[in-house]
Amino acid sequence: MKTPLLERYRALIDLPAHTRTISLHEGDTPLIPMPRLAQQLGGGFELYVKYEGLNPTGSFKDRGMTAAVGEAAGRGVQAVICASTGNTAASAAAYAARAGMRAFVLIPQGKVAAGKLAGAVAYGARVLQIEGSFDDALSLVVEASQRTPVALVNSLNPHRLQGQKTAAFEIIEELGRAPDWLCLPVGNAGNITSYWMGFQQYHALHGSGLPALLGVQAAGAAPLVLARAVEQPETVATAIRIGKPARGEQALAAAQESGGSIVAASDEAILAMQRQLAAEGIWVEPASAAGLAGLAAEVAARRLDLGGKTVVAVCTGHGLKDAEIVASQFTAPRPVAAKLADLVRELETE
Numbered sequence: 001m002k003t004p005l006l007e008r009y010r011a012l013i014d015l016p017a018h019t020r021t022i023s024l025h026e027g028d029t030p031l032i033p034m035p036r037l038a039q040q041l042g043g044g045f046e047l048y049v050k051y052e053g054l055n056p057t058g059s060f061k062d063r064g065m066t067a068a069v070g071e072a073a074g075r076g077v078q079a080v081i082c083a084s085t086g087n088t089a090a091s092a093a094a095y096a097a098r099a100g101m102r103a104f105v106l107i108p109q110g111k112v113a114a115g116k117l118a119g120a121v122a123y124g125a126r127v128l129q130i131e132g133s134f135d136d137a138l139s140l141v142v143e144a145s146q147r148t149p150v151a152l153v154n155s156l157n158p159h160r161l162q163g164q165k166t167a168a169f170e171i172i173e174e175l176g177r178a179p180d181w182l183c184l185p186v187g188n189a190g191n192i193t194s195y196w197m198g199f200q201q202y203h204a205l206h207g208s209g210l211p212a213l214l215g216v217q218a219a220g221a222a223p224l225v226l227a228r229a230v231e232q233p234e235t236v237a238t239a240i241r242i243g244k245p246a247r248g249e250q251a252l253a254a255a256q257e258s259g260g261s262i263v264a265a266s267d268e269a270i271l272a273m274q275r276q277l278a279a280e281g282i283w284v285e286p287a288s289a290a291g292l293a294g295l296a297a298e299v300a301a302r303r304l305d306l307g308g309k310t311v312v313a314v315c316t317g318h319g320l321k322d323a324e325i326v327a328s329q330f331t332a333p334r335p336v337a338a339k340l341a342d343l344v345r346e347l348e349t350e
């Protein structure tokens with residue numbers, strides 16, 4: 001049997017002693033070489049996708065949730081709560097179910113991908129749709145968790161970061177050192193903060209080097225690029241439809257200290273990158289293509305020279321999470337008679 005993620009990295013993770021092991025065998029996701037996409041982006045560098053969509057509930061959130069839910073369970077808390085654009089909700093629901101706890105998840109009005117909502121419901125969470133944005137829902141759960149005995153499991157919870165930083169350890173161990181660049185989508189900014197924590201910690205212990213971080217927001221939800229809150233964020237990448245990131249300051253500091261930056265990618269560029277990734281066999285949800293969409297734009301504008309470098313793109317969630325976005329782009333399959341001659345005719349037409 002596989003060792004649970006937090007046990008594998010026990011020596012590097014700072015969690016209270018009471019934390020219980022609540023695991024679904026998260027982490028240990030593949031680092032997939034993407035030679036064709038690297039060529040399409042100009043070539044001359046090595047590109048890998050860290051495919052976090054292969055976690056148990058289909059997103060990277062499971063790394064942090066095993067820690068946050070395990071800590072809450074160890075304290076004897078009976079319920080967890082979070083605000084979510086969908087993936088955190090599904091992950092919190094699954095780990096709460098595993099721990100025998102209740103989960104309350106608050107989602108913003110509309111715009112939550114059906115696959116995520118279905119996950120939260122399937123795992124037995126109580127789903128509450130707030131008449132407001134993700135940012136409104138987050139303020140509410142923070143207050144609710146202060147007044148009632150439910151544990152907050154958004155990435156404001158420091159234990160989440162302890163779990164999520166393990167992705168940086170896995171990347172270093174697989175490459176033998178840190179990559180030169182790491183690009184990833186930024187929403188509430190917990191993940192970029194976690195990666196930076198993980199890379200710094202491993203480097204301090206083993207001299208593994210530090211990547212420059214390229215954090216990418218969606219252009220319609222880019223408060224860190226605009227340096228102001230966005231009251232009505234809009235993007236097809238609904239996972240990162242966030243106007244006031246909770247860990248925004250830390251994300252900016254991480255990008256700057258690493259020698260990288262935070263940039264924005266348009267919805268068109270995000271969807272185009274989603275197709276490019278799928279054309280090499282990796283289907284991710286739109287937000288997960290944002291990191292590479294931002295990287296591609298920086299390279300095209302000659303702000304970034306990747307010659308001889310190693311780049312890792314974090315693809316945070318599986319394409320199945322948001323099947324509608326793809327379904328809405330094609331016309332329904334044409335019916336074909338169940339006859340060989342008809343099928344052969346189809347195969348011979350373009």
Ligand code: F0G
Nearest residue numbers: 084085087088187188189190191316317
């Ligand atoms: N990619 C995906 C697929 C996400 O679901 C999220 C965040 C991010 C990237 C950004 O990560 O917030 O740590 O900067 N989703 C949260 C949620 C907000 O509720 O599922 P971040």
